Amino acid sequence: MTSLDKNQIQTLIGLVTTTQPDQLNCDDCFGQIAEFAEYALEDRELTEGMKIVQQHLSQCPCCKGEYEALLDAMQELTA
Amino acid sequence: MSTVNQDNWVDRLKSDDDVRDRAIQELRAILLRGLTATCRSRYGNKVSPEDVxxxxxxxVLDKIDTFEGRSKFTTWAMTIAVRVAISEMRxxxxRDISMNDLLNDSMKFEVAADPSPEPGEEEQKTGILSTLQELIESKLTDKQKDAVHxxxxxxxxEVFAEKTGSNRNAxxxxxxxxxxxxxxxxEQAGYQAEDIKALFA
Structure with a gap:
């Protein structure tokens, strides 16, 4: 029997309660993430297609981690 | 986003002469600069940008024919480079963590109640956690329990997929x-997501 600590319980509760339908898988997301990053970096209003990417990122910690790393890299280029 | 000229990257990288070599060197420098920021403070700095x-x-060169121009070329290339770096970091x-170590000797979750200063709140939390425990046991497959755990x-x-012979999408x-x-x-047990979130915020 494995116990979850307080942080893990909060994470699990967060994962469950924020779950929404997701139209993308991780490969689909990867195919659009460069375009999505430019929307964010240029502070442009998201199209419906980009909102779908945003929804995947909000539910996939793996893709979100890569997206944040991409933003760090792109911001370094403009620094 | 980049201040680098975005013109003709694909043509330059696919040419046969010195133009291609110069373009590759330029792109390498751009990727290295971005990856230096990416590798900083992630996963214990175990990967150096020069290594990846x-x-x-x-x-990037292998996938160049798949570039559709929906973003700047350098953003697209950096996306690929970051994926390579992050995958290596992960x-x-x-690397030294086996699935057995991670999942311990049982697939079951024990969700301990979180003592709360508010007696009523504590009771609510206990009820929710007890329901969560039951749902995990009754609704999830063993594979799902492993993946969530x-x-x-x-x-x-990505790492779970690799260690279990699956793929990331699956x-x-x-x-x-x-x-x-x-x-x-x-929801079927009468709990709404917003109420649960508020209670555990």
Whole structure:
């Protein structure tokens, strides 16, 4: 029997309660993430297609981690 | 986003002469600069940007015909490079962790109650956690329990997929389906997501 600590319980509760339908898988997301990053970096209003990417990122910690790393890299280029 | 001239990257990288060599050197420098920021403070700095930039560059060149121009070329190339770097960082970070170590000797979750200063709140939390425990046991498959458990231990789905011989899309779907089952189970038990979130915020 494995116990979850307080942080893990909060994470699990967060994962469950924020779950929404997701139209993308991780490969689909990867195919659009460069375009999505430019929307964010240029502070442009998201199209419906980009909102779908945003929804995947909000539910996939793996893709979100890569997206944040991409933003760090792109911001370094403009620094 | 880049201040680098975005013109003709594809043409330059596909040419046969010195133009191509110069373009490759330029792109390598751009990727290295970006990867330096990416590798900083992630997964214990176990990967140096110099170690992954060549592999990243080769992958960009290999995929160049798939560039559709929906973003700037350098953003697209950096996306590929970052994926290479992050994957290597994750692989190294979790290299010595076996699935057995991570999942312990049982697939069951024991969700301990969180003592709360408010007596009524504590009772509510206990009820929710007890329901969560029951839902995990009754609704999730063993594979889903493993995947969720690994995620809660910080293992990215990419690494879980590699260690279990699956693929990232399949594991993401496995976890997402588990989340949907648990959320629906809560709703059927009379708990709404917003109320639960507020209680555990």
């Amino acid at each position: 930039v060549q592999d990243a560059l080769l992958k 692989r190294k970070h979790f 690994s995620l809660l231990n910080g293992m990215p789905v 594991v993401y779907k496995l976890v997402h389906d588990a989340r949907v089952k648990l959320k629906q189970g809560f």
